[in-house]
Amino acid sequence: MQKVTILCVGKLKEKFYADAVSEYGKRLSRFCKLEITELSEERLPEDPSPAQIEGALSKEADAIRAKLPPSTMVIALCVEGKTRSSEELARLMADSATQGVSHLVFLIGGSFGLHPSVKALAAVKLSMSPMTFPHHLARVMLLEQIYRAYQINAGTRYHK
Numbered sequence: 001m002q003k004v005t006i007l008c009v010g011k012l013k014e015k016f017y018a019d020a021v022s023e024y025g026k027r028l029s030r031f032c033k034l035e036i037t038e039l040s041e042e043r044l045p046e047d048p049s050p051a052q053i054e055g056a057l058s059k060e061a062d063a064i065r066a067k068l069p070p071s072t073m074v075i076a077l078c079v080e081g082k083t084r085s086s087e088e089l090a091r092l093m094a095d096s097a098t099q100g101v102s103h104l105v106f107l108i109g110g111s112f113g114l115h116p117s118v119k120a121l122a123a124v125k126l127s128m129s130p131m132t133f134p135h136h137l138a139r140v141m142l143l144e145q146i147y148r149a150y151q152i153n154a155g156t157r158y159h160k
Contacts, residue, residue, distance in 0.1 A: 001031075002097055003034075003102060004033070005072070007107050009063075012139070069105065076114055077142065081126040082126065128145075
């Protein structure tokens, strides 16, 4: 069974997001071993300078690197990533399993995204959409798409 880890900067506070994450966690338990690791988001002033943002991203990058398991395929969610259809994500996940990748790690940054050094570690850069979403909602959307990918690969009717 493939392992899927989601490394997220920021903690879920809203119950409705936590409930959705919990629901997809239950659904995914049939297909993979899911682990979600939340990392603290660096605090910034209301109107941070570019240097303050860079410093915060750098500290978050250190925390991400410290939690990255060895021998994984890293997939970073970032605005400059490639948008993929659900079928393309399913194919990517199936192909990775066929190639012997037993552990996928998805990275979700905080309010200001991911540091370039972390993006450089990624085998795949993925964009959810050209639109902007709160990173907490992106976590729910990612979990749904991972679940959908497993359903597509299993040939079920979930994906219509």
